[in-house]
Amino acid sequence: MRFYAICVYLFLYIPIGVIALFSFNAGRHASQLQGFSTKWYGKALSNPFVMDALETSLIVAFCSALFASVFGTMAAVALQGIRGPVRVAFDMLIYVAVMIPGIVIGIATLIGLVTVFNQLNPVIAAIWPAGFNPPKLRMGIGSLIAAHTMFLMALVAIIVRARLAGMDRTLNEASSDLYATPLGTFRQVTLPMIFPAILAGFLLSFTFSFDDFIIAFFVAGSETTLPIYVFSSIRRGVTPEINAIGAMVMGVSLLLLISAQLLLKRERRKSR
Amino acid sequence: MTQRARNWLLLAPAGIWFLVMLIIPLTVVFIFSFGERAPSGGVVLALTVEQYANLPARWAAFKNTMTLAPIGTLSALLIAYPLAYFLAVKADPRWKTILLVLVIVPFWTSILIRSYAWIFLLGGRGIPALLEWVGIEGLRLINTPFAVLVGIIYGYLPLMVFPIFVSLDKLDKRLLEASSDLGAKPWKTFLQVTLPLSIPGIATGCMLVFILLMGEYLIPALLGGGKVFFVGNALVDLFLQSRNWAYGSAVAVTLVVVMLIIVTIYMRLISRLGANREDVSIM
Numbered sequence: 001m002r003f004y005a006i007c008v009y010l011f012l013y014i015p016i017g018v019i020a021l022f023s024f025n026a027g028r029h030a031s032q033l034q035g036f037s038t039k040w041y042g043k044a045l046s047n048p049f050v051m052d053a054l055e056t057s058l059i060v061a062f063c064s065a066l067f068a069s070v071f072g073t074m075a076a077v078a079l080q081g082i083r084g085p086v087r088v089a090f091d092m093l094i095y096v097a098v099m100i101p102g103i104v105i106g107i108a109t110l111i112g113l114v115t116v117f118n119q120l121n122p123v124i125a126a127i128w129p130a131g132f133n134p135p136k137l138r139m140g141i142g143s144l145i146a147a148h149t150m151f152l153m154a155l156v157a158i159i160v161r162a163r164l165a166g167m168d169r170t171l172n173e174a175s176s177d178l179y180a181t182p183l184g185t186f187r188q189v190t191l192p193m194i195f196p197a198i199l200a201g202f203l204l205s206f207t208f209s210f211d212d213f214i215i216a217f218f219v220a221g222s223e224t225t226l227p228i229y230v231f232s233s234i235r236r237g238v239t240p241e242i243n244a245i246g247a248m249v250m251g252v253s254l255l256l257l258i259s260a261q262l263l264l265k266r267e268r269r270k271s272r
Numbered sequence: 273m274t275q276r277a278r279n280w281l282l283l284a285p286a287g288i289w290f291l292v293m294l295i296i297p298l299t300v301v302f303i304f305s306f307g308e309r310a311p312s313g314g315v316v317l318a319l320t321v322e323q324y325a326n327l328p329a330r331w332a333a334f335k336n337t338m339t340l341a342p343i344g345t346l347s348a349l350l351i352a353y354p355l356a357y358f359l360a361v362k363a364d365p366r367w368k369t370i371l372l373v374l375v376i377v378p379f380w381t382s383i384l385i386r387s388y389a390w391i392f393l394l395g396g397r398g399i400p401a402l403l404e405w406v407g408i409e410g411l412r413l414i415n416t417p418f419a420v421l422v423g424i425i426y427g428y429l430p431l432m433v434f435p436i437f438v439s440l441d442k443l444d445k446r447l448l449e450a451s452s453d454l455g456a457k458p459w460k461t462f463l464q465v466t467l468p469l470s471i472p473g474i475a476t477g478c479m480l481v482f483i484l485l486m487g488e489y490l491i492p493a494l495l496g497g498g499k500v501f502f503v504g505n506a507l508v509d510l511f512l513q514s515r516n517w518a519y520g521s522a523v524a525v526t527l528v529v530v531m532l533i534i535v536t537i538y539m540r541l542i543s544r545l546g547a548n549r550e551d552v553s554i555m
Contacts, residue, residue, distance in 0.1 A: 005358045005371075008351065008429075012378050015389035015426065022392070071285040078282035081275060090283070093290045100528065101487020103504045104301075105294075107511055107524050111304060112297025150293035153286055182278070204380070211382040214489050214504075218511065227384050234388055234494065238395070246385040253381040261373060 016250060023243035040244040050245060053229040057210055060141060060225060064148035065205035071149070072156025073198050077190070079157075080164055097154035106218030109147040113139060113219075139221030147219045148209045155208070156201035163197035164190075196263045203260040207253050305521035315517045323522035330523055333506035334530075336492075340417065340502070341485035344424035345432075345478050351425060352432035352477065357466075359433075360440035361448075372437060379430035387423050387494045394419050394495070415497030423491040428484065432477040439473030440466070475542040479535065486531050503527050 023041070027034030044050050079090055117137040128134035167190070175185040213227040220228065226249065233242050305323055307315040327334075359371055378386065393399055394413040403411055413419055443466065451461040489504030496505075503523065510520030 001354070001358050001362055004354055005363075008355045009374065011426070012375065012429065015386060015393055016378065016381075018392060019385065019389050071289060074282040075286035078279040081279050082283075086283070090286070093294065097290070097294055099483060101484070101504070101531075103487045103489055103507055104298075104524055104528060107507060107520065108297035108301045109293060110511065111517055111521070112293075112300040115300055116296070146289075146293055150289055153289060157286070182275070207380055211384070213384050217508070227382065230384055230388070231490075234391065238388075238392060242388065246382075246388060249385055250381050254377065257377055257380050265369075 019243050019250070020247045022240065023247040025240055025243070028240070040240045041248070044241050044244045044248070047241070049224070049229060050226070050241075053224045053226045056141060056220075056223050057226040060144050060148060060216075061206045061209040063145045064152055064209040065202045067145070067149040068152035068156050068205045069198055069202040072153040072201065073160050073194070075153070076157045076160035076164060077186070079161065094154040094157055097151045098158070102151075102212070102214045103218075105147060105151060106215040109143065109150075109215070110139070110218040113143050139219060140223050141220070144216055144220045144223065144225070147215050148205075148212065152205040152208060156198070156205060159201045159204070160194055160197050163194045167193055196266060200260040200263045203256045203263070207256045207260075211249070211253060301521045301524055304518055305525045307518040307521075309516055309518045315521075323519045324526070326519060327522065327526060330503075330506045333501055333503045333523075334526075336500060337486060337488075337502045337504075338530075340420060340424065340492075340500070341482055341488075344421055344428070344485055345482045347421065348425050348428050348432045348481055349474065349478060352429055353436055353474070356433045356436035356440055356470075356473070360437050360443070361445070361466075372434075375433050376430050379428075383427050384490055384494075386427060387491050390419065390423050390426060391494055394422070414495065415499055417496070417500050419495040420492050420500045423495040424485060424488070427491060428481045431480050431484070435476035435480070436470060436473035439470045439476075443469050471542070471545055475538075475545075479538060482538075483531060483535065486527065 022033070024036050024038060025033050026037035026039070075090065075094075079087055082090075117139075121134075121136055124137070125134040171189050171193075172185055175189045176182070180188065211227065212225075213231060216225045216228055217231075226245070230242060230245060230249075233239065303317065304315045306319050306321065308318045308320060308322065310316045355375070359368060359375070363371055391414065396414075398413075400411050400413055403409075447465050447469075448461055451465050452458070456464070487504055488502050489508055492500050492502045492505055493508075507520060507523060507527075510516050510523060
């Protein structure tokens with residue numbers, strides 16, 4: 001049994017280890033080890049295409065995670081005090097948003113937004129003051145952030161609601177009995193208690209958005225995110241530079257994940 | 273401000289976002305799936321089932337998805353169950369959490385990079401080269417259904433282990449003792465006590481993995497080399513290469529409908545088995 005477990009762990013970690021190992025390979029060929037070197041990291045970090053893609057990915061991940069945490073938390077807090085059809089509708093939307101395949105979200109966002117933009121662009125051009133170039137709505141970083149925010153918001157709402165459900169309601173009542181305003185109660189009682197969940201939601205959202213390929217593939221327009229760059233490079237062939245990028249992406253994800261896990265665990269311990 | 277007004281205000285951003293980015297786009301896909309392809313590449317609105325009648329043209333993609341998704345789910349289950357059992361029942365409690373986290377962590381890192389690792393391992397200079405060294409020659413692994421299956425298992429194993437672990441971990445260990453005190457052999461205890469009590473976990477794990485596999489694109493694209501393609505690959509082709517939005521919409525709607533039907537039937541079956549639907553969380 002123990003031997004079996006060790007085998008499964010090897011299966012899970014050898015591929016990751018191989019990527020990390022080969023990213024330090026000095027040789028030019030991706031699959032022959034020829035001494036230790038960090039030159040591929042240098043190469044990757046000085047490649048303007050990689051840096052552009054990285055910048056886009058970081059902006060998208062940060063904005064999506066921020067919007068998702070704020071709106072998701074707001075929805076979770078509001079849904080606590082709501083019954084009836086509105087709640088049922090939101091429960092369903094949250095469920096649909098996380099369950100529907102990413103590829104369908106990508107497609108729907110692409111053709112939905114392009115259709116809406118095609119209707120809006122002539123209208124904007126018509127009402128724009130003459131002599132100025134009217135702005136043109138198109139797919140790009142904005143549509144990508146909007147698409148990521150949509151399903152990450154649902155994810156944050158689920159995480160925060162789980163935390164709210166485990167919260168002692170009498171604390172809120174005590175607070176309002178002591179004449180705290182609802183906002184005061186929220187700021188001084190509710191928020192500190194759900195904050196670790198919100199932060200964990202933010203970190204998970206950031207990783208999700210940063211790693212997402214399929215939605216970005218449809219929605220990013222002419223923008224390139226890091227996963228899109230890596231995907232198109234892989235199609236052209238395996239290079240040591242990709243190993244270095246892969247190792248770095250893994251490293252960043254691991255760091256964020258460990259932080260999220262620690263936060264959720266500390267919170268769980270507190271609630272006991 | 274009344275409590276009611278406040279709640280509405282708090283819900284407004286999420287509601288608007290869901291409306292603009294989920295409800296309207298999904299409705300557009302649904303409407304377009306009954307449309308016709310415009311000569312310029314867009315869609316002419318119509319009310320025709322022509323696109324749906326054309327679905328058999330992409331039959332291979334549906335067939336591949338509907339064979340490899342269940343096989344992949346089942347393989348992941350068979351590999352995951354013993355590990356989840358080990359973690360929940362046999363492992364040293366001090367190490368349990370860290371061992372579990374080690375299983376889950378890969379799932380939250382880039383599936384693109386993890387699939388790429390297998391291009392590397394299954395490619396000419398990877399495992400086939402090692403096999404050649406021990407005398408097995410001419411084995412091609414990459415760009416085969418086998419490679420896609422390995423990628424699937426590798427990608428989704430953590431998602432299968434976690435819910436099974438949760439259901440086994442909740443299981444009252446005294447039941448196992450009682451069973452063996454009453455003279456049941458270990459395998460009988462497993463079949464009559466442990467396995468039935470872990471069905472909620474198995475059900476959740478299988479459903480999560482199966483749903484994600486139905487929409488899979490990256491793994492077949494990277495490890496199947498264009499030979500083993502899923503519905504996801506057909507969709508990318510239809511929307512990004514041949515730009516046939518009407519037909520693509522019909523394929524997407526069919527995918528979602530097939531998924532909903534399977535999940536509904538599956539839920540019915542499971543609830544008849546007496547399981548409940550908790551533990552859907554993946555954290």
